[in-house]
Amino acid sequence: MDFNILVGGAAGQGVDTVAKVLELILKKQGVEVFSHKDYMSRVRGGHNFHQIRFADRPLYSHREDLDVLIALDATTVKVHSSQLSAQSVLIADESYRTEISAGKALWLPLKEKAVEAGTKLTEGTVAVGAVLRLFDFDFAKVWPVLQSLFKVEIFEVNRRALELGYTLTEPQFKLEFTESQPKIMVTGNQAIGLGALAAGVSFYSGYPMTPSTGIMSYLASKMEEAGIVVEQAEDEIAAINMAIGASYAGARAMTATSGGGFCLMVEGLGLAAMTETPLVIAEIQRPGPVTGFPTRTEQGDLAFVLTASQGEFPRMIIALRDPEDAFYQTFRAFNLADKFQIPVILLGDQYLGDYYQTIPPFDFSGLTIERALAGEEVWKQTEHYQRYKLTENGISPRLVPGRCGTQVVLADSDEHTEDGHITEAADVRVAMTNKRMQRLEQLREEVQEPWVVGQTDPEIVLLAWGSSAGPVREAIELLEEDYSIGALIFGDIYPLPTKLLKDLKPNVTMLINVEQNATGQLAALIRQEALIACTHSILRYDGRPMSGQYISDRVKEVISK
Amino acid sequence: MTTEEQSQKLFDSDDEIAWCPGCGNFAILTAIKTALFELNKRPEEILMVSGIGQAAKLPHYIRTNGFNGLHGRALPPAVAAKIVNPELTVIVHSGDGDTYGEGGNHFIHNIRRNVDIAHFVHDNQIYALTKGQASPTTALGQVTGIQTKGNLDQPLNPIMLALAAGASFVARGFTGHQEHLINLMKEAISHPGYALIDILQPCVSFNKVNTHRWYADRVYELPKEYDTGNLSQALEQALEWGEKIPIGIFYREEKPTFSDHLVWLADRPPLVDRVWEPRDAEKFMKELE
Numbered sequence: 066m067d068f069n070i071l072v073g074g075a076a077g078q079g080v081d082t083v084a085k086v087l088e089l090i091l092k093k094q095g096v097e098v099f100s101h102k103d104y105m106s107r108v109r110g111g112h113n114f115h116q117i118r119f120a121d122r123p124l125y126s127h128r129e130d131l132d133v134l135i136a137l138d139a140t141t142v143k144v145h146s147s148q149l150s151a152q153s154v155l156i157a158d159e160s161y162r163t164e165i166s167a168g169k170a171l172w173l174p175l176k177e178k179a180v181e182a183g184t185k186l187t188e189g190t191v192a193v194g195a196v197l198r199l200f201d202f203d204f205a206k207v208w209p210v211l212q213s214l215f216k217v218e219i220f221e222v223n224r225r226a227l228e229l230g231y232t233l234t235e236p237q238f239k240l241e242f243t244e245s246q247p248k249i250m251v252t253g254n255q256a257i258g259l260g261a262l263a264a265g266v267s268f269y270s271g272y273p274m275t276p277s278t279g280i281m282s283y284l285a286s287k288m289e290e291a292g293i294v295v296e297q298a299e300d301e302i303a304a305i306n307m308a309i310g311a312s313y314a315g316a317r318a319m320t321a322t323s324g325g326g327f328c329l330m331v332e333g334l335g336l337a338a339m340t341e342t343p344l345v346i347a348e349i350q351r352p353g354p355v356t357g358f359p360t361r362t363e364q365g366d367l368a369f370v371l372t373a374s375q376g377e378f379p380r381m382i383i384a385l386r387d388p389e390d391a392f393y394q395t396f397r398a399f400n401l402a403d404k405f406q407i408p409v410i411l412l413g414d415q416y417l418g419d420y421y422q423t424i425p426p427f428d429f430s431g432l433t434i435e436r437a438l439a440g441e442e443v444w445k446q447t448e449h450y451q452r453y454k455l456t457e458n459g460i461s462p463r464l465v466p467g468r469c470g471t472q473v474v475l476a477d478s479d480e481h482t483e484d485g486h487i488t489e490a491a492d493v494r495v496a497m498t499n500k501r502m503q504r505l506e507q508l509r510e511e512v513q514e515p516w517v518v519g520q521t522d523p524e525i526v527l528l529a530w531g532s533s534a535g536p537v538r539e540a541i542e543l544l545e546e547d548y549s550i551g552a553l554i555f556g557d558i559y560p561l562p563t564k565l566l567k568d569l570k571p572n573v574t575m576l577i578n579v580e581q582n583a584t585g586q587l588a589a590l591i592r593q594e595a596l597i598a599c600t601h602s603i604l605r606y607d608g609r610p611m612s613g614q615y616i617s618d619r620v621k622e623v624i625s626k
Numbered sequence: 627m628t629t630e631e632q633s634q635k636l637f638d639s640d641d642e643i644a645w646c647p648g649c650g651n652f653a654i655l656t657a658i659k660t661a662l663f664e665l666n667k668r669p670e671e672i673l674m675v676s677g678i679g680q681a682a683k684l685p686h687y688i689r690t691n692g693f694n695g696l697h698g699r700a701l702p703p704a705v706a707a708k709i710v711n712p713e714l715t716v717i718v719h720s721g722d723g724d725t726y727g728e729g730g731n732h733f734i735h736n737i738r739r740n741v742d743i744a745h746f747v748h749d750n751q752i753y754a755l756t757k758g759q760a761s762p763t764t765a766l767g768q769v770t771g772i773q774t775k776g777n778l779d780q781p782l783n784p785i786m787l788a789l790a791a792g793a794s795f796v797a798r799g800f801t802g803h804q805e806h807l808i809n810l811m812k813e814a815i816s817h818p819g820y821a822l823i824d825i826l827q828p829c830v831s832f833n834k835v836n837t838h839r840w841y842a843d844r845v846y847e848l849p850k851e852y853d854t855g856n857l858s859q860a861l862e863q864a865l866e867w868g869e870k871i872p873i874g875i876f877y878r879e880e881k882p883t884f885s886d887h888l889v890w891l892a893d894r895p896p897l898v899d900r901v902w903e904p905r906d907a908e909k910f911m912k913e914l915e
Contacts, residue, residue, distance in 0.1 A: 249914040259910055265902040268710060270702075287910055289890040294709055294897065299735035303702040306695065310675070310703025313693055314710035315898035336696050396904070427911055432904035465898060466691035466707075467714050471670050475685065475692040478678070486641045486686050487694075 066096075066121045066241045069128055070196065071145055072189075073114030074137030076107050082214075083135065083189035084115035088250065088421055089210045090193075090202065091119045095245045099124035099535075100421040101610065106275070106359040112140050121242040124422070125387070125535030126613045132238065133199065134168075135192045136161060154237060156195050158188065171195070171234060178229040187226035194230020201236040249426050253417035253532070254279030256388040257347055258287075259427070260395030261319050265434050266345075267293045268311035268318040270304045272326055275359050276415035277349035280321045301326035305333030305346070312342045313476055315438075315465035317399055321347035324366045325355060331373045334408055338378035338501070340476040341453065341461070343402035343409075345395070350414040352608045361608030362415035364531055364581040368589065370410050371559055377498070379505040381409045382559035384531035385417055386516070389424045390556060396432055401511065403437045405504045406463060412558070414581070416610040417532035437463070444469035451483040452476060455496055459503030505560060512557040514565045519551030522570050527552035527620070528599060529579040530587050532610070537579055539613025544620060552579075555587065561594040569597075577601040577623060579616055630656065633663030641686045650827025650838075651680060653801035654748055655687055658717070661811035662690075673714045675704035677729060679721035679755045680829075681748030698728025705741040705884070711898040712885055715815060716743040723753045726762040726784055737791040737820055741884040744814040744821045747784065750829035751836045758832030768835055784824045785864040785876055789857065795821035796860070797875045800845045801828070802838060806873065813875060819883045826873070841871070848874030855879065 070087065074080045088100050096119045105111035116127045131149055136142040136157035142165070149155060149168035159172040173195060179188040197207065207227070215223050251259075258280050261269070271281045285295040298304035304320045311318040322330060327348045337344040348370060352363035370382055381401055385391040391413065398409040439462030444450055450472040454461045461483075466474040475485030480497060482488045516534065519541040525548055529537045534554045544550050553565055569576070578588040578599045583606040588599045603619045605611050627635070637659040645651045662672060672690035676682035678697035685692030691714070695703050700720045708716040725733055725747045752770070753759040759770050760777040763784065767776040788796045795817040799807040807825065814821035826845070828838040852874065853859060860877035885891075894900070 247915065249911060251914050255914065259907060259914075262910060263904040263907040265900070265904075267897040267900050267902070268706060270706065291907070291910075292891060292894045292900065294888065294891070296709075298702070299731050302699065303732055303735070306699040306702035307706040309695070310693065310706035311710045311897075313703065314673075314707035314714070316710040316900070318706075332696055333699075336699075340693070340695070426915070429905050429908045429911075434902070434904060466673055467670060467711050468898060469670070471668070473669050473689060473691045475694075477686075477692075477694045478696055479694065484641075485692070485694075487644075487683065 067118070068120070068132045068238065069116060069118045069130065070133040070135065071114055071116045071131050071148065072135040072137070072192070073112065073141030073145060075110050075140070076105065076113050077109040078137045079186065079189040080113050080115060080137060083193055084117060086190070086193050086210065086214060087117050087196070089214065090197070090207055091117070092248065092250045092423055093206050093210050094202065094242070096121060096242050097124050098250060098421065098423045099127060101127040101416070102419045103609070104360050112144060114141065114145070126539045127420070127610065128612050128614050133196055135196065137189060137192070154199060156192055173233045175230070178233070179226055182226035182229055183222035187223055190223045190226035191230035194227040195234045197227070198231045198234040199237045200240055247426060248423040250421050250423045251388045252279060252419055252421055253385060253388045253391045253413055254349070254419070255283050256391035257321070257385070257395045257411065257413065258283035260392040261345070261399070262287060262291055263429060263432055264317060264396045264399035266317045266319050266399070268308065268316040269293065269295045269320065270298045270307035270311070271320050271322065272298050272301045272304050274323045274326045276351055276418045277321045277323045277326070277347065279418055280347055280349070301329035302333065305330040306336070309333060309337050309340070309342050309344055312344055313340065313466070315468060319345045319347070321349065323349050323351050324353045324369065327366070327370070327373070335374035335376060335378065336478050337408040338374070338380065339478050341406040342476065343406055345398045345402050345409050345411065347411040347413060349418045350412065352606070358608040360415065362581060362610050363606060363608060364414060364533070364586070365583070365606070367412065367530070367558065367582070367586040370412065371590065378501050379405065379407050379508060380559065381405070381407060381508055382412060383409065384412045384556055384558045386531060386534035386554060386556050387417065388422050389427070390534070391417065392427050394556060400435045403435060405508065406460060407504060412531055414532050439464050444472045450474065452485045453481060453483045453497065453500070455483060455500055458507065459500040509560045512560055512562040514562045515553040515555040517551065517553060517565065519545055520549055521551070522572060523551035524549040524572055525575045525577065525620070525624070526569060526573050527577050527579050528587060528591065530555040530558055533579055533581065536611045536613045536616055540616035540620060543613060543617040548624070558587070558590070561590055563595040566591060566595045566597055575600050575623070577603055577620065579603045579611070581605050581611065629663060630660055633659045636663060637669060637688045637690065639687050639689045643687050644683060645680060646831050648830040649680070650750060650801040650829070651684065651748060653804060653807070654746070654825060654827065655684060657804060657807045657811055658746070659688060661808045661815065664808070665812055665815060667715055671713070671715055673704070673707055673716045675700050675707070675716065675718045677720045677724040679724045681719055681721035682724055684719040698724055699732065700724065701729060701732040701736045701745070704743055705736055705739060708741050708743050709884065709897070711896050712742070713896065717815065718743060718745045720747060721754070722747060722749040722751060722763045723761040726782060730762070734791050737788060737793045739884050740794055740819045740881065742818050742820070744811070744817070745823070746811065746814070747822065747824050748827055749784070749824050750827045750833055752829050752833040754829045754832050765835065783864060783867070784822070786861065788822045789861055789864055789877055793822055793877070794819040794881055795875070795878045797821070797823045798873045799823050799825045800841055800873050801825065802842045803845065803847065803873060806847055810875065817878060818880060826871070844869065844871040845873050846870060848872050
């Protein structure tokens, strides 16, 4: 069982609500859900849609071919009917009636029934009812979902709308699933927020920017219960500088943005590095440069974050691969930032940030917060605390101002002495640069190798990073019967883990980087760090996410050339 | 020992001072040490935050906690540190270019935030670190190495701007009136909420117009009977600049600070002392089931 429903319409037509109702109903039925959102940067009008895929096995990606198309406007019929096949069903109001090339069109009195239910605004709910009947859903499980989603005032009218919709169709598809394990349904952005909460973030400063805002709204919704501060800064420059100040003062601090906001944060990134202040920054990519495609997806900022800011300093970059990975890696990022006193950048993107996926609940039992702060032994036994004391491993004992007896803590953005005072001495400059860069070598020991997917010792190897993980995994599933194929999917991306790359067998005939950018930024990094060149590239940069099917088709094209 | 000697000893830094001899910054440094001493503050209770500029070197020349950050960005880390640890006395020292130029946006919005910090702007009406270009407070027409035909931009009025943005404490000081400045500093540090002192100081190397003499001839202290609680009067007073320049507290008002609005933290320890285990966040996951 693997079904795919698309619901589309103009912004403001309730497409989100219909999707939310369907996602939750499906999840409560116990099926696995993968729901991906495609929306325009506007509040009213335009064309938005959700693709809600569900199956009796874990899903890692969206797919394009549809079983059901719910069209709340004529545009949706026009744009998406090509995704229908002979067995699919189109549900739309009878006023949009037109010829479609494939599938069964059900032109239903959705608008009329909505008015009958109480308000024309429930057209989407009528459509949900019609879809539930198509799949012969168990109604008993639907009511609680509806109750949890709609306020009391509008629950009744939506209930009527759902029932009226239910009478409009006949069962068409067969649901097959067994009782499943408990699941959560979460987006990448929520998972980042929850990972940060678990890690003990207590200060978040940010400036709203799509598609990163979901992290801030999630944390803001927990502000009171968690006892934290979430502050909307006047700009991204303030956002990162506030987070650095909070971290210097002893809080676990974080900021998030998208590429454009990160441009403004770049000097702050250097400040965190130079002052050796731990900081976690989530950069949720969208197509650039500048405003680009505000609501769409791309992996175009890897090269930028690798070298952002002037000068040289250690940084850690972790590409988030799916919501589960986003949770655990965000948690880990805080520990790494504290341990090495460095900025850690989490790279996400709109696709990962916004799609909903059902996954097993996160396991909190294995998580430990490691602040790596120096204790009394340091401030009681030293006469004069030095924030940048030169040590064997380059990491100075870190104290928090106002929490270390009569010692004071001086941090400085200038090149500085061990005391934190401004210096222009050549030998100090060399010692301090070495002290900072030493940690890059330690990070190389710390990095996690990429996920290995597919066959052992394959002839064709796909190289991917971040949110392409799910689609690549599905592509491998589609391809591995016919080809000797596997993939390495990078999460830790800088410093680049190179062991598995260097272990690739000589029998590899094709090394293909699969990326959502125009220039192959991972491939370039691999050439630089591992001296290995990809033989082929699969690049997508139209702002739309790659599905497993898309990658599979493109791999076949590459092979047949 | 005199108070001044005692204060200099308590807050003495071993760092070599890189200011020009005769710089107004020396008077500000002495004043802040004395003010802190007279307020019975200890070095470890204080956090000095600065951006970049001659003024911004001050955290190096006083023994307290210090955060010498980026040009124009002294306020964001300062307010955040105060939010995280309200027990710290947080003071920002930065120049006119740092505060009103590069950091103008943070200046306006941190007035709105009203975090309980003191902000001392060393205003010498010139860029000194970069050797003498016009700052946001340089007079119209003043010739510099870059403004070769005279400054084309009219100066902004920091007092007026702060008042208009809703600052809860707005004052002007002058390095030539040391006792007065010390008292202003003590009032500003004790004020609950954001407190600005725009401190007029001569730059002996790069501002040949606004010299010590120039200020000394014009500056007068606002009289005792001046009502510091009258905003419209304060706005009017803020317009006075030229032949006569008033110094003192233009306006002060007690209103809720940023921390006062954080009611959900009222019964909790400061964020710096927050006790938290990963499992404490598990309840948030239940909402995703």
